[in-house]
Amino acid sequence: MGQGFxxxxxxxxxxxxxxxxxxxxDDGCEGHSDxxxxxxxxxxxxLAAAGLGDLGSFCGVGRxxxxxxxxxxxxxxxxxxxxxxxxxxxxxxxxxxxNTPKMGPRRDQAExxxxxxxxxxxxxxxxxxxGMGFTGEGTGRAAIATxxxxxxx
Numbered sequence: 260m261g262q263g264f265x266x267x268x269x270x271x272x273x274x275x276x277x278x279x280x281x282x283x284x285d286d287g288c289e290g291h292s293d294x295x296x297x298x299x300x301x302x303x304x305x306l307a308a309a310g311l312g313d314l315g316s317f318c319g320v321g322r323x324x325x326x327x328x329x330x331x332x333x334x335x336x337x338x339x340x341x342x343x344x345x346x347x348x349x350x351x352x353x354x355x356x357x358n359t360p361k362m363g364p365r366r367d368q369a370e371x372x373x374x375x376x377x378x379x380x381x382x383x384x385x386x387x388x389x390g391m392g393f394t395g396e397g398t399g400r401a402a403i404a405t406x407x408x409x410x411x412x
Contacts, residue, residue, distance in 0.1 A: 261408070263303025265296040265314070266401035268393070275360060277400070278353075278369035278383055279331040279376070282360035288400055291326060292318065296402040297353055297383065298330025301373065302337045304353075304406035309346045334376045341408060348379035349407035355385040357400035 267288035275285035278297040288294030303314045311317075317340070318325040318333060325333070338348060351373070355362055362369070362385035374381045388395035 261304045261307025261309070261406050263300040263305070263307060263314070263404045263406070264401070265299035265303060266393075266399055267294045267296055268399045269397070270294070276330055277355065277357075277360055278362065278365075279329070279334065279372045280365055280369050282365075285360045292328040292333060293330055295330030295333075296357075296400050297355055297369075297404075298334050298373075300402035300404035301351055301353055301377075301381075301406065302333050304351065304404040305337050305341060305348065305408060308406045308408040309341050309344060311340065311344060331372065331376055334373060338377060342411065345410055346408045347411035348377045349409050350380045350382075351377060351404060351406045352382045353384070353402055353404035355383065355400065355402050356388060356394045357385070358387050358394065358397045359400075361385075 267290050269286050270289040273287035275282040275287040276293040276295045393399040
C-alpha cells in the first residue's frame, strides 16, 4: 500500500486538467506537466506502494521529456514501470480537495479513463475545505491518493 499527495497553485489562463479530463472554463494548475493533481497523487501512491520512489524521481522538473505531459501519460508510464518490476495495481482511491472544477458530474468518466489506464478499479471523491487554506480560497488544488499494488503473475 502507498499514499500520495500533490498540490498546485491555480494559474489563470492555463487549461484545466484534473483526473485525466479537461475542464473547459476552469483555470488549470501550474506545474512542469499538465498540473493534474489527481493523476500526480495517484502516481505518487503507486510508486510508494511498490517502493519505487516518488513523482519527482519518476518525471521531475529536470526531465524535459515530461514538460507539459498529460496526467494520463504519467499514470500509464507509471503502470508500465510497475509491471517492469513485477507489480500490478489492485485498486486506487483518490480525493480531490478543491473548489473547482465540480467533479461530481464527470466522476464516472474520470474513473473509467483512469481505471482503464490502471487496469484496476479506481474511486474518485471530491471535497472542499469550506473556505480554509489555499484550496478553500480557490488559489490552489490538492489531492491525496491511496493505492494497493501486488506482485503480478
